[in-house]
Amino acid sequence: MTRFGKTCVVTAVVLAGLAVTTPAVAQQSQEKTSESKVHIGTYDSRALALAYFRSEAFKRQITEMKAQYEKAKEAGEMERAQELEIQGSALQELMHKQGFSTWPVDNILDKIKGEIPEIAKQANVDVIISRWSITYQRLGVEFTDVTDLMVKSLNPDADTQKMIKEIQKLDPVPLEELKNHED
Numbered sequence: 001m002t003r004f005g006k007t008c009v010v011t012a013v014v015l016a017g018l019a020v021t022t023p024a025v026a027q028q029s030q031e032k033t034s035e036s037k038v039h040i041g042t043y044d045s046r047a048l049a050l051a052y053f054r055s056e057a058f059k060r061q062i063t064e065m066k067a068q069y070e071k072a073k074e075a076g077e078m079e080r081a082q083e084l085e086i087q088g089s090a091l092q093e094l095m096h097k098q099g100f101s102t103w104p105v106d107n108i109l110d111k112i113k114g115e116i117p118e119i120a121k122q123a124n125v126d127v128i129i130s131r132w133s134i135t136y137q138r139l140g141v142e143f144t145d146v147t148d149l150m151v152k153s154l155n156p157d158a159d160t161q162k163m164i165k166e167i168q169k170l171d172p173v174p175l176e177e178l179k180n181h182e183d
Contacts, residue, residue: 041125041146045105045132046172047164048147049098051154052108054163065091100173102132112153119149132172 052058065084072080097103109116120128123146131145151164 037140037142038127039125039142039144041120041123041128041144042131042134043128043145043147043150044168045102045130046099046167047151048105048108048154049095050164050167051151051156051160052105052111053095053099054156054160055154057111096178097175099167101175101178102130102172103175104130108154112150115153116150119146119153123149 065088069081069084069088072078072084094103094107098105098108116128120126123144125144125146128146128150137143147164147168151161156164
């Protein structure tokens with residue numbers, strides 16, 4: 001038999017072997033994919049920000065900050081008063097970035113971190129991320145919106161809930177555009 005003939009026979013044997021094993025391998029891959037399906041909870045960070053910034057806890061924080069400012073001014077502690085003004089301005093900027101754009105809400109998540117495992121359990125998700133943080137996803141990844149569960153932990157009133165529903169209908173303001181509005 002010629003070298004070409006032997007090569008054809010070997011190739012035929014290899015291909016026949018692949019034909020027999022390929023369906024089993026393909027089936028295993030599909031099973032692994034379905035077994036390894038990842039359930040990811042996503043939330044609209046703007047909704048969480050809105051719920052927090054309209055919460056009683058935040059209102060108390062602002063009231064305390066204003067009282068400290070007035071006290072510093074009355075005592076002639078102008079350096080402390082100026083620090084509080086700077087903090088207030090920075091907080092206002094943060095509120096705009098988080099409430100209207102896609103700025104991270106880690107400071108707010110810290111307030112509800114004890115409730116997040118229960119939220120994940122209720123939603124039957126393995127991971128919770130901001131919906132603005134998804135760069136890539138493979139097939140087989142399942143997403144569940146957990147925004148309402150996250151927001152609920154901040155006890156929003158009816159008006160806030162209505163505002164949250166409305167803001168979720170809108171696209172976030174790009175950070176660059178938001179910056180232009182602040183100037």
